[in-house]
Structures are given as C-alpha cells and as structure tokens.
Amino acid sequence: LCRSCRDTLCSKNVCGLGMECFQFSDYTKCSDPCSNYTVVNEPWRGSTEAGLSDLHCDSNKYGWYRFEGSGGIRMPETCKPIFSCGTHAPLWLNGLHPKLNEGIVNHTACAHWAGDCCKWSKDVQIKLCPGGYHVYKFSGTPLCEMTYCTDPRGLFSFMKCKPPTNDYFLYFLFEEVADIHTKLTCGKLDMRATFQKCQFNDLNIKTIHLTNSSCFNVLEDIPTNTYVIVSPLRSNTCGTQLIKNSTHANYKSTLHIELEPDSIITRLDELNIFMSCVYKLDLIASLNTALRPIIGSVNISLGGTGQFTAYMALYKDSGYTQLYEGSQVDISVKSILYIGVFIDDGGPSHYVLVLRNCYATPTENPEHTVKYYIIKDSCANTQDSTITVKENGVSMKALFSVQMFKFVGDYDRVYLHCQMSLCDAMDSSCTPVNSASELIAEDVPLLYSA
Template identity: 35%
Template sequence: VCLDPCSSYTVLNEKWRSTKYKVTSETHCDSNLNGWYRFTGDGGVQMPENCVPKHSCGTDAPLWLSGSHPLVTDGIVTRTACGHWDTNCCHFSNTVEVKACPEGFFVYKFTGTTHCSLVYCAAPSIVASSCSNTCAGNEECMQVDGEWGCHCKATLTNHSDLGYLQPELSCGSQQMKVSLEKCKLETMGFSFSTIHLRNSSCTGMRDPLNRSVISLTSLLSEGHCGTTVLRNSTHVTFKNRIHLSKSGTPEKPMYIRFHCTYPLEIQVNLLSSLHPAARHLSVLIGGSGTYQVKMALFQSPSYTIPFEGSEIALSPEDHLYMELNAEGIDSRMFTLVMKNFYATPSWNTIDPIKYYIVQNSCLNNQDPTSTIELIDGSNKVRVSFLLSKFLKQYDEVYLHSEVHLCDTANKSCKSLCSGNRNRRDATSYSRVLTIGPV
C-alpha cells in the first residue's frame, strides 16, 4: 500500500536544527535518516533555500535546499540538498524529494548523509520559545499543548458578511491565486480544511511565506481545479470560485467568485543591449497579470549554448540560431506565431533600415540558407539564418522579433507563410522583442 507522505511521516522537532543554532561542542549527524520527514517546533518548519553558514544547525556542514519549494499542484518534486563546507556552499550534496501538503506544510524524503557531521537544517529559525515577532496583527503568541505558536486573538468580533474576508487576488503568468486571512475565516466559523475551489480536490493551504494566510491556486488552464474560460476578440478570462462551508452545520455553502482577465493584443518594446544573450521578458497585462517570453541567440543548431556578453563578435559567414519560447503558456489555448524577424543598425525597432529574415511569417526568399521551425506542443519557434551582407555594411546589428500569441479556439494558428497578407485576422497577443548588438 502506497501511503500519502502528507499523512505518513516522522517529525523532526529538535531546536538545534535551526539556522540560528551554532555549534558549541557536540555536533549532530543525520546519517541514520531514511524516509519521509516533517519539520515542526521551535527549530523551524521547512528547509532554508539559501546557503547556510558553516557550523550552524548543530553541525559542521549544514544542509540547505538548492531550489524553491513546490506548490501543492506540483506533487512530489526532486531537489538537491547542499552541504556548506570550506568555501563551497555545495561541497556535499544529497538528492531529496519534497512535497507541499494541502494543510500548509512540507514533507521531505531524506536519506542518510554520507559523511558526518552533516545535518538537514530547518528555517525560519526560532531558537527562543517566543513567537511574538512573527505573528500577524490579528494573532497573538500563545503556548498551546506545550508549543509556542501564533493563534487568533480571542477578542476578534464575529462576522457574517463575506465582505469582511477581504480576499486578495493575484493574477500571474501561470496561475491565479486568492489569499484569505486565517483568523478572519475562523471568526466566521470556517475551517480552512473544508475550503476548496470548484473542484473539491483543490483545497486551501497555509502560505509557506505567511502562515497567517490561506491560499488557493489554479493554473491558467481550462478545467484545472474547475476553472472555466471565456473568450472574445480582445480578451481571455479565467474564472473560478471558492466554496466555504461550516463544519457540522446544515447551512448552505457560501461562494467567493473570482476571475483574471488578460488582453490578447499588446505591443511592447525591449530596448537593451545583449547581456546575457538569453533574456526573460515580463510584460504587465492589463494591470492584472503577466506572460513570460524568452528570446535567446545560440551558437549552434543544437540550441544548447547561448551567446553571452554585452556584445557578440561575428564574421559575415557565421550562421546564427535564434529561439523564442512562450514560457508557461498553455499550448492547448495559445500558439506562438512569428510575424516578423528583422535586423537593424540601431536598437530602434522602427529604424527605416531593415533587413528581414522573416516577413509576414514568410522566410526571405533571397536567403536560401534560412529556416524556421515550430516545436510542436512547446510554444517554441526557432530560426537559423545568415547576416552576411548586413554585417559587411554596419558595425553593429540589432535583431528584433515581432510575435503574437494566437488563440487556438478561434482558428488554425500554425505559423504558415501568409504571403503579402498581414496575419491580423487571427486573434493574437502581439509584442516586439529586441536583442543586440551583434
């Protein structure tokens, strides 16, 4: 029988696991650990995500988590636990598995350390038995069942109006998240363990960065956690709702409905030099969310080693390889389409001097060496090309790419050559990306 590690784990609650706990004489070692574990108590509740100073956590080489903690929707992920020794923050390393549990904590699958003294650290560090500095405004530091913690103030007034909850909505590039104060929920008689989205398996969890807040998240994907999608010619809207019910009462559930709206058309210029060649671009969309796009220039057709540095030295005979990647976009809903890809002697995207590699989704027929490729299911577009004539005429060359996200629900969005037609008949989210000089 395979047990859920969120309900089958061993507790690690030693105070000396705290990143604030310095070695005095006795050092500890985790060579005997094997299985799923959860951090609790004064030492800390989760592994730190940054390098920990040597001789911390009651040991010589403290182990910290290299990489971020997962979301509940990520399931079990694999990370590296790094041990700090000498001048290397990852002198020792162990593979660990991590899972975020719906109840708001993390569990870790540890194996015994190969050397002593190495210990898996815990954070935030709370060596003292007081928590007064970590509690929210409507909480107080209290000792319950022998453990100190932040608990809702007994003086809070009962409320029945949902408006009292004041939910906060965050519209991101890959998910939407609603946050509610735990104490306000308890004041209204709601238990966070019964709160869920339209799909009852998507429950609320305590925010790892703010334990006084309960968060519910859904990916920007139709059907995920019951999310529905509405489209028109200019916008796409993702909708869901929170179900709140009171345990042990016949009262009907109450709902908080929320949505995130993203416009499908926007024009943005990135005016910067190439440093590094791979660049992440974040565009604010309608004041409500962001989409992520990555543009990179590579040295070979394997598309594995990008150019780096503020400038790139090339000869006219050098073949170039450019990749665009719409990161985190649901490829079932949107397809990345390249409209124009061109070079200019300046960073100005409307420079009258242009050399087109791709125009209106068509390759330049005067350059038989150029190719364009759409990577199925990944929202990546790759172009290989030469700039022989252009590089001979100008000292600096900047590359610009005009792309759009095409709504696949409205029409076929394959990046096929459109001749002289401007492909604006498809619903799209447009932008210009710039890279250079080269």
C-alpha cells in the same frame, strides 16, 4: 585498524541529529550550524523585478548562511522568473523546508534559464533552528551569473498574535463573512485566491468545502499562514469563462465556500468569491545582441492583474542547448545564429506562440528605416538560403536560425526585433501559411525586440 574505526565515526552519527560532523586524522569535531553561520541580508535577493544591470553571483558562497532583512528569510520553494533576485538565472529550492525534528536535510537548488526551471542544479543542506529560522549550506553556484533567491513572503510567518498551541499563528476574529478579505493572484497557468488562516478562526484546511471542489485545489502555505485556492486557466470547464477581444483575454470564475459543511443548519452567509483575471497580451522586450547577446526579457503588467514574460536566447548550436555567455560576444559573419523565443513558464495550455515578423536593424530602434527581414508574414525570407525556421506556431516557443551578417556602411552592430502573436489553438489554426491574411483569425499582436 584504529584509523579505520575513526573514519567511520561520522557515518555512525556520533554527533547526533542536526549536528555537522568533521573527521580529522586523530579526532572528530561536532558543530551546530545554528551557531556557526554567516548572515546574508541583501534586499535584492527577494526582488521579482527583472533587471539587466548590477547583476550578482554567488559563486563565492561556501559554508552555512542565514537570510535576514527585507528581502526575505528563507529560499522560495517555487521557480522564480529569470533576471529576478538580482541575477541572470535565479536559484530556488526544489523541495520543502525541513521541520525541527528532521535535523540537517539534503536538498537541491535549481537555476531557472531558457524556459527550464531546473536548467542547472546544486546540492544544498538545510536545517531549521530552534529560533524559527533556517540555515543553508552552499557550495558556490553552477555558473555565473546566479544567486540564491529569498522569499519576502516568509517575513509574515513571524507575526505572533495568539498561541493556542505550541505553534504561533495569526489570529483575528471576523464576526461577519463580509469582513473576510482575499488577495487574487493572476498567474500564467492559474488564478489564486489567498486567505489568511486567521480569517477563518481555527478552521482547518480539511474542513474547507468548495461546492465545486473537483475544479479547484486548496493549498496550505505554512510560511505565510495562508490558504490558497487555485483555479486553473481552462475555459468552459468548471464554470470558468473566457471572454476575448482583439487585445485582451479575460478569465472569470466563482468560488462557493461552505463555512459549516458538517452542520445541519447554519446562520453564516455563504461565501462567494468572484475571480476575474484580465491578460493584456502585448509584450515589448529588447536585447542588445552586441552588448548582451545572451538573452533579453521584460515584464509587462497585463491589465493590472496578470503578466506574461517573453524573452529571446542566443545559442551556439543547432540543438539549442549551448548558450552564449558573457556581456559581449563577437560573432563571425560565417557563423550561424540559433535564436529561441519563449514565453517564460509557458501560459494557458491552449495558446501557442506565432512569430509574425522578425527583422534586423543597424540600431536599437525597431522603427529604423533600414530593415532586413528574416521572417515576414510568419514565413522565412526566401531570398536568404541561410534562414531556417525550426518551430513556429506549435508551442509556447519558436526557434529559427540565420547566418550572421553585417550591415553595409558605418554600422558595427546588429539588432533583432520580432513581432509575434499568442494564438488560441482551440479556436483557430495557428500553423503559419504564406499569406498574412490567412494566418490566424484570433491572434493577439506582441512586439519583441532583440
């Protein structure tokens, strides 16, 4: 009877809010994770650059941890690109960080892979400590290579200028509207104008008024003390213009902000923010199928303002669910290769991915004189009955398969290369046809090597 009582002590929250409870055979122990943690301070955890060398894994991370250093002091709350954070599949926090009065909360960390921001997941516990930092309880990772990311933006949340209340925040006085500075971020699905809260003095997010408010979304980013105004990449809606040529897509939009929306009169200038994001839709990526047969990725600066990421994944099954793992894979010539090509995190909804030419070479040089075409002019090579094109010109992914083969001669590796296009489905038909000249009128070429 007494043992039964002891077993329920932790469930009765005997340790109190924010304390961790440990039940032993003859006693209960309470511990504050804010006083018992391990510091993690690797700068690469906050990296957004894709890299395939010096990969890391957190499979040995068990217990409470605190992030410090230039990489960031807390986990990101949004999906991170594959191959960022010094690993293959970066882990990010699928939820919001707790407040001080919430104690220890349970959350989920998601791993991004193969176009799925939550391909794998792991339970984590988080607590906000009185010092303003968070601590995290990890229990390893689902697989390797995976690491827990940090958000370098969170470093700015500790800048203190003026304490008008119990909370510290950045505070400056801008006497002229022209002094207000913004940061424009060109994403895959939207344009984002970011303002420091201090630039609007004590303006509350509820008082920000956009003359075309139904077209934009206003977000408050507490970790960075900023307001973010989001404009979706949709042409011919809410005044957003799309100007295209054979190599670029330029989205333009204008924000009109009233700084005194409830006043009868005003002497403040109207704040107009002109946003323009130019996307260069040319991508080049490489994947050594003999040394790194799982996936290849590269980020290309798109006109200096925006970027897409293309990558290829190699699967074991026709359902395109089981990825090859490891740094080197030996594949029998009797095996079928299932290959997926993706635009990471999608893109503007009216674009689809069209494979134009996919071929193999015996070296990593895509211009090698020896080429074996798997897909040519967007159609499967009819001379090879093992080739199947499952999806092409339908969405932001393409799927095809082919039986493994070996080049005749002194070659022991096979390299795949794909030329592809982003096609505007609103302006033209993107379904591949037999003739390359009839394929699409407004496609933009991409080169992808694997």
